[in-house]
Amino acid sequence: MTIVHRIRSLVGTDAVLETDGTGLPRVAPRSEEEAALVLRTASEAGWRVRVEGARRWSPDDAPADLALTTQRLSEITFLDPADLVATAQAGVAWDDLRGALADQGAWAALDPPGTGRSVGSVVATATAGPLRGGFGNVRDHVLGLTLVTGDGRVVRPGGRVVKNVAGFDLAKLATGSFGAFGVVTSVTLRLRAVPRADMTLVATGTRDGLLGAARRILGAGITPGALELVAPAAAQAADWALAIRLIGADAEVQATRNAVGGAAALGFAELPAHESARLWSDILAGAESGPTTVRLGTLPSALDDALDLVAHHLPEAWLSATVGSGTIRWSGDTTHDRVKLLRHQAAQQEIPLTLERAPWPMRESLGHFGAYREGVGRLVGQLRRAFDPHGTLVVPVDAVA
Amino acid sequence: MTIPAGVLAALSAIVGPGWVRQSDAELETYAGDGLPTHRSRPGAVVIPGTREEVIRIVRELASHSIPFVARGAGTGLSGGALASDDAVLVVLTRLTRILEVDPANRLAVVEPGVVNVRLSAAAAPHGLHYAPDPSSQTVCTIGGNVAENAGGPHCLKYGVTTNHVLELEVVLPDGGVATLGSRNGEPWGPDLVGLFVGSEGLFGIATRITVRLTPVPTAVRTLLADFAALRTAGEAVSAIIRSGLVPAALEMMDRNCIGVVEASIYAAGYPTDAAAVLLVELDGADEGAVAAECAEVELLLRESGARTVRVARDEAERTRLWQGRKKAFGALGRLSSDLVVQDTVVPRSALPDVLEQLEAIGNELGINVANVFHAGDGNLHPNMAFDGSDEAAVERVERASAAIMKVCVAAGGTITGEHGVGSDKRRYMSLMFDADTLGAMHAVRLVFDPAEISNPGKVLPAHACREWKMGVAS
Numbered sequence: 001m002t003i004v005h006r007i008r009s010l011v012g013t014d015a016v017l018e019t020d021g022t023g024l025p026r027v028a029p030r031s032e033e034e035a036a037l038v039l040r041t042a043s044e045a046g047w048r049v050r051v052e053g054a055r056r057w058s059p060d061d062a063p064a065d066l067a068l069t070t071q072r073l074s075e076i077t078f079l080d081p082a083d084l085v086a087t088a089q090a091g092v093a094w095d096d097l098r099g100a101l102a103d104q105g106a107w108a109a110l111d112p113p114g115t116g117r118s119v120g121s122v123v124a125t126a127t128a129g130p131l132r133g134g135f136g137n138v139r140d141h142v143l144g145l146t147l148v149t150g151d152g153r154v155v156r157p158g159g160r161v162v163k164n165v166a167g168f169d170l171a172k173l174a175t176g177s178f179g180a181f182g183v184v185t186s187v188t189l190r191l192r193a194v195p196r197a198d199m200t201l202v203a204t205g206t207r208d209g210l211l212g213a214a215r216r217i218l219g220a221g222i223t224p225g226a227l228e229l230v231a232p233a234a235a236q237a238a239d240w241a242l243a244i245r246l247i248g249a250d251a252e253v254q255a256t257r258n259a260v261g262g263a264a265a266l267g268f269a270e271l272p273a274h275e276s277a278r279l280w281s282d283i284l285a286g287a288e289s290g291p292t293t294v295r296l297g298t299l300p301s302a303l304d305d306a307l308d309l310v311a312h313h314l315p316e317a318w319l320s321a322t323v324g325s326g327t328i329r330w331s332g333d334t335t336h337d338r339v340k341l342l343r344h345q346a347a348q349q350e351i352p353l354t355l356e357r358a359p360w361p362m363r364e365s366l367g368h369f370g371a372y373r374e375g376v377g378r379l380v381g382q383l384r385r386a387f388d389p390h391g392t393l394v395v396p397v398d399a400v401a
Numbered sequence: 402m403t404i405p406a407g408v409l410a411a412l413s414a415i416v417g418p419g420w421v422r423q424s425d426a427e428l429e430t431y432a433g434d435g436l437p438t439h440r441s442r443p444g445a446v447v448i449p450g451t452r453e454e455v456i457r458i459v460r461e462l463a464s465h466s467i468p469f470v471a472r473g474a475g476t477g478l479s480g481g482a483l484a485s486d487d488a489v490l491v492v493l494t495r496l497t498r499i500l501e502v503d504p505a506n507r508l509a510v511v512e513p514g515v516v517n518v519r520l521s522a523a524a525a526p527h528g529l530h531y532a533p534d535p536s537s538q539t540v541c542t543i544g545g546n547v548a549e550n551a552g553g554p555h556c557l558k559y560g561v562t563t564n565h566v567l568e569l570e571v572v573l574p575d576g577g578v579a580t581l582g583s584r585n586g587e588p589w590g591p592d593l594v595g596l597f598v599g600s601e602g603l604f605g606i607a608t609r610i611t612v613r614l615t616p617v618p619t620a621v622r623t624l625l626a627d628f629a630a631l632r633t634a635g636e637a638v639s640a641i642i643r644s645g646l647v648p649a650a651l652e653m654m655d656r657n658c659i660g661v662v663e664a665s666i667y668a669a670g671y672p673t674d675a676a677a678v679l680l681v682e683l684d685g686a687d688e689g690a691v692a693a694e695c696a697e698v699e700l701l702l703r704e705s706g707a708r709t710v711r712v713a714r715d716e717a718e719r720t721r722l723w724q725g726r727k728k729a730f731g732a733l734g735r736l737s738s739d740l741v742v743q744d745t746v747v748p749r750s751a752l753p754d755v756l757e758q759l760e761a762i763g764n765e766l767g768i769n770v771a772n773v774f775h776a777g778d779g780n781l782h783p784n785m786a787f788d789g790s791d792e793a794a795v796e797r798v799e800r801a802s803a804a805i806m807k808v809c810v811a812a813g814g815t816i817t818g819e820h821g822v823g824s825d826k827r828r829y830m831s832l833m834f835d836a837d838t839l840g841a842m843h844a845v846r847l848v849f850d851p852a853e854i855s856n857p858g859k860v861l862p863a864h865a866c867r868e869w870k871m872g873v874a875s
Binding site for chain 1: 503
């Protein structure tokens with residue numbers, strides 16, 4: 001019996017979608033139980049499975065025997081605006097979730113890079129955008145999730161309350177692991193009320209001048225919602241830009257605006273609402289402007305050196321840096337060797353480089369994470385064997401030795 | 402079973418004979434933590450003075466398959482730092498160095514024995530502090546906070562321990578050393594820092610902890626509102642959360658707790674005829690902005706049915722209002738020889754119903770349940786004072802605890818919000834998690850500690866974990 005026949009007999013004919021011309025069967029489970037059944041079968045049969053979300057951020061080019069898409073796991077199953085908690089299945093479009101939350105006066109303080117992302121993709125890759133500097137990384141918003149492991153077991157760590165220390169925090173393990181431990185099928189997020197005031201300020205200038213201003217803002221004890229240093233190619237301008245987002249109650253935002261102006265010693269333009277929305281969505285969309293996107297983590301005080309390092313190894317392209325968290329994201333067209341050398345040089349300065357997006361040959365060779373720090377590689381390898389004992393999930397997290 | 406003499410000699414050689422405890426009297430002082438219903442005397446106690454000594458101790462114990470339990474200040478409330486007589490207690494309170502405070506990058510690097518409040522004091526000259534503030538913060542250690550993923554009143558706005566830990570150097574249970582995360586907060590691989598924080602000592606011992614520091618708010622307003630009914634107070638909490646304002650803290654005390662506090666030396670001027678009081682704190686960098694938020698919260702409280710709302714006029718009044726809250730556990734401790742501080746979380750919108758159910762449980766079992774808790778997080782702390790020498794009383798407290806767990810889980814909550822599972826709550830883990838989820842947790846435990854010698858017998862209910870077979874493929 002072919003794989004398609006097996007899958008059809010397991011989950012029904014209509015759960016198997018048309019192939020995309022490559023002949024690879026694509027199954028769209030409608031429940032966690034169906035996803036578990038498919039993966040259990042695949043694990044026993046020795047099939048290799050690649051997991052797909054909206055197919056907008058990560059390319060769907062990993063060689064496999066079967067594709068599993070989360071697109072029919074598309075319900076917002078729980079939304080409590082009084083409690084500020086929501087549960088969404090992995091296939092829900094991030095934009096749809098944002099809209100549904102806004103209708104209820106709620107807001108997730110996350111602005112994932114890219115366009116058309118799914119909830120599962122954002123959580124599995126832990127791709128936070130500029131708001132990371134003010135509101136934390138994706139992990140800080142996830143209260144619980146459902147993970148279907150590589151061998152088809154359903155694991156439900158965490159819960160629906162904003163504070164919870166029952167058991168080990170497997171939700172953190174799953175968040176940002178690129179699906180190495182299983183398919184994230186459902187996520188419970190901590191929300192906030194829609195901000196009453198949301199102001200965007202922009203200044204342009206030289207990289208070092210703006211970075212100095214950003215550091216003075218942080219040094220004055222101010223933590224803007226976003227404090228983003230944007231390269232000319234990303235700002236679509238001749239100069240670098242420093243974009244600041246102030247979020248909160250009206251009086252607080254006004255006061256912070258004044259404090260920012262004083263600390264930065266720099267003239268800022270306050271953007272009207274429609275322009276600020278476009279600015280931030282352009283910045284996010286640019287993160288997938290090239291076939292490859294990398295993320296580096298450094299300290300705010302070491303951002304200059306890290307930016308120099310990136311400029312030395314990668315071509316000038318889209319680049320944006322979240323100053324408060326020391327995160328640099330670059331997207332463009334480059335070679336395997338350049339990324340490899342950059343990762344090597346960065347590691348020597350204690351700067352991790354995560355390969356967020358790239359064509360399959362680069363992902364396979366370099367891995368999303370590459371090499372680890374002392375003592376960590378063994379742990380990651382054994383955790384993978386615990387969650388995906390037959391290597392069913394095609395997820396290249398490590399570099400090929 | 403006792404610890405073999407050869408091992409004790411080896412431990413003495415590592416730390417010096419003065420730092421190994423083995424007499425009955427000495428061991429007895431380590432037989433309990435903050436949970437009065439459980440006691441267990443360790444086989445020996447060793448008190449290392451450096452990270453290198455910790456590594457050598459763990460290697461020595463691992464080579465003899467001798468279990469060990471790491472312990473900080475022993476303020477835990479779930480029996481997590483108790484060791485049995487076949488295990489060695491590794492006390493980390495000599496590892497007290499603050500290795501680095503880096504104001505430009507808002508971070509600090511500390512050893513595990515650093516007392517929580519000392520770190521904030523060290524950061525204060527730079528206008529920074531360490532935000533998670535457990536009620537025991539004048540005593541408890543950062544290492545213990547990491548193990549338990551500790552919370553505190555101001556975690557409503559600033560997040561709990563896990564939101565503030567960037568990097569960990571850990572000694573694994575086989576004596577190996579691993580560096581998890583990175584000091585800039587990028588996980589550098591899967592998020593093993595997030596996995597380690599809150600693992601209650603089952604994955605090893607953190608010897609070097611890098612944490613995020615947070616600017617000290619320069620403007621603060623504290624309000625006290627009192628209510629004629631518990632339900633009304635719970636509804637006020639929901640109204641504030643829904644409003645979009647994020648108070649730094651939103652704490653509640655019920656009638657039983659108010660009465661005890663006001664009868665103690667910690668009296669804060671809470672109205673003793675109130676069914677509940679809410680303590681709300683707002684903070685920020687700008688006086689005017691915080692004053693505006695304060696006015697709005699005052700209005701919300703009045704609209705929600707508060708009888709009176711009082712805004713602290715000065716620092717002295719603010720300190721007094723907080724003293725009643727922070728010392729409530731101390732005041733409750735006067736009631737009887739023993740005090741169980743329970744810890745559960747429910748959805749904030751469920752608070753009014755759940756509080757009534759807890760009251761009913763207390764009435765049914767004849768126990769005086771006093772609630773003092775982090776209402777803004779839905780994190781309940783029902784307190785039960787009792788005489789530990791009275792077996793019937795202990796049994797009633799245990800029955801009440803079990804009933805409280807069931808009520809809170811049924812409301813969509815959890816069995817612990819910040820105190821951990823430890824020895825005490827293993828029996829309730831199956832209320833929260835199915836056999837596969839517990840099995841996955843056990844599998845992760847085996848990755849870190851295949852011999853299961855690091856804090857054995859805690860967190861996981863062995864019988865309820867479905868067995869996981871580990872694969873060989875990579």
